[in-house]
Amino acid sequence: MTMKPIIIYLSLIFGILSACQQRPNVQQERENPNQEEAESxxxxxxxxxxxxxxxxxxxxxxxxxKELSSTIRANGSLKVPKTHKGYVTTLYGGTIRQIHTLPGQYVRRGQLIATLANPQFLQIQEEYLTTLSRLTYAQQEVDRQQILQEGGAGATKNLQNAKAELSSLKARTASLAQQMRLAGIDPSSISADNLRGTLSIVSPIDGVIGEIIGQIGSYIEPSSPIAEVIDNASLHLDLNVYEQDLPKIKVGQTIHFRLTNSPNREYDARVNTIGSTFEANSRTIAVHCDLVGDKTGFIDGMNITGVISLGEELxxxxxxxxxxxxxxxxxxxxxxxxxxxxxxxxxxxxxxxxxxxxxxxxxxxxxxxxxxxxxxxxxxxxxxxxxxxxxxxxxxxxxx
Incomplete structure (x- = not known):
């Protein structure tokens, strides 16, 4: 058992000595007139x-x-603040009669999105017109009682009752008118010959239709969303930065980022605010950045890979x-x-x-x-x- 390592060791020494003896021949072979080969x-x-x-x-x-810098790499996504997102909803339930837009379509604030039908709409208009007629009569009654009171022929109690009825009807008329305005109905446009059986649902903001939730023929409960509108012009970048890198981040720093689905083009952003709470299920903190330059093609929710520059040098x-x-x-x-x-x-x-x-x-x-x-x-x-x-x-x- 002890002889085998010794034999291997002696064999290695013999090989080295043999190589040394052959070196002069190799050197002689290299020392030839072909100088170009030696230079090569x-x-x-x-x-x-x-x-x-x-x-x-x-x-x-x-x-x-290139202006390269010490950097921090971080993943993130493009997001639209909740202040620039909106749901198309209604204060009244109803059956969807028509949907007037498609996903991805740009809409303006107040633009018609869908039409609802509900007999309740007719009841509100009917009550408004009835109350409005009673209000006219109540005003006339107050005027009549006022004249009688001044002539000493009327009772004070009758005048007070007439004024109370007038005040009550004014309040009810104003309430019904406001309900119709909230429902998108102009009170001055309705009459006994012009009652609206449908309700127009409009967009609350300028933006792009992100998702249409309702379907024609389905019943929508009050305040249930029919569609979502997103103002992509207000997109910003949210980077997820780990806590150990947070002290290196400063407001105003430049962010270079690339879209995950389009890695060949680079975009820029600038740090705006730094979050103060950890994101759920991770030890990262959101760093909010303003996008710089063209935002064409950006969509809420796109994933990105970003690089935060810590110091630039050419x-x-x-x-x-x-x-x-x-x-x-x-x-x-x-x-x-x-x-x-x-x-x-x-x-x-x-x-x-x-x-x-x-x-x-x-x-x-x-x-x-x-x-x-x-x-x-x-x-x-x-x-x-x-x-x-x-x-x-x-x-x-x-x-x-």
Missing amino acids: HDDPIVHITAEQIKAVGIQLGPIEH LPAVPDAAIVHADGKDYIFVQRDMGHSHEDEWEFTPVEVIRGTSQLGYTAITPLENLEEGAVIVLRGAFFVNARLREADADHGHAH
């Missing part, structure tokens, strides 16, 4: 044809300078896809001999870089060797260039 080994170059560039979709360009940066990781190091590929490359072939060499902060598809870099001003690099397709380089290295190793 010291400064690796990969050749890419124009056809390959087109087929793979390789994109070239300069290193850009840094050399490349797209994330321009950096390849190999052998524990990060590289970009720089085009060689700008202006001298053949039209059908291009040369690239890897340059090691140190990664910096990453933000929304860009990463700050620090090249470990000086690059010419305006140096052109591989922005997209670096993985293919790296694969070609590895293939060339493997072929070079087999050749030896």
Whole structure:
């Protein structure tokens, strides 16, 4: 049992010694007139044809300078404040006769949304007209009793009763008139020949119809919603920030965010207020942000991924896809001999870089060797260039 490790150990020493004895031969093989091959080994170059560039979709360009910052990433959603949402409701129950809008349609405040039918509407109008007629008679009776009282022929009690009846009828008339106004009926527009059997339900705010809850023929209870109206112009962004990151958030900070269903476009927002209570079922606090710029296409409830900038700095940066990781190091590929490359072939060499902060598809870099001003690099397709380089290295190793 103890001999086996010793044998393995001796075998390793023998292998090392053998390699050392063979080194001079290898060195002699390398010391040959082919100086170009030696330079190629010291400064690796990969050749890419124009056809390959087109087929793979390789994109070239300069290193850009981006305002990148120390950031906090957070998820959230677009929301409309409750003060800018409304339900289309009615104070009276009724059967839905017609619905005049569709989901997604923009409506104005006061615009007709639905029509209800209920015999109660006719009863209110009938009572209003009856009370209005009695009010006219009551006023005439007060005037008559007043004249009799002044002539000493009337009793004071009769005048008082007439005034009390007039006051009661005025109150009832005003009440019925207000009920009709709340129901959307103009009291001055009704008469014995013009009674309305339906009730017009209108939008309480400007906005977009989010959902139609009622159906034609269904009975709607008083105050039950028929439809929902949302004012998307008042959308804001709610970010869910964890408590350990909260001290880093300040009012006025810039938020860069992307929609979950459209990650290729970036939008901006600005921190407005910071919540003071934890969200349900999480240890996050809502950070409310105002949207900046175009809001076209935004819908209440859309999920987003946001980045909070903690401090901006102009840094050399490349797209994330321009950096390849190999052998524990990060590289970009720089085009060689700008202006001298053949039209059908291009040369690239890897340059090691140190990664910096990453933000929304860009990463700050620090090249470990000086690059010419305006140096052109591989922005997209670096993985293919790296694969070609590895293939060339493997072929070079087999050749030896």
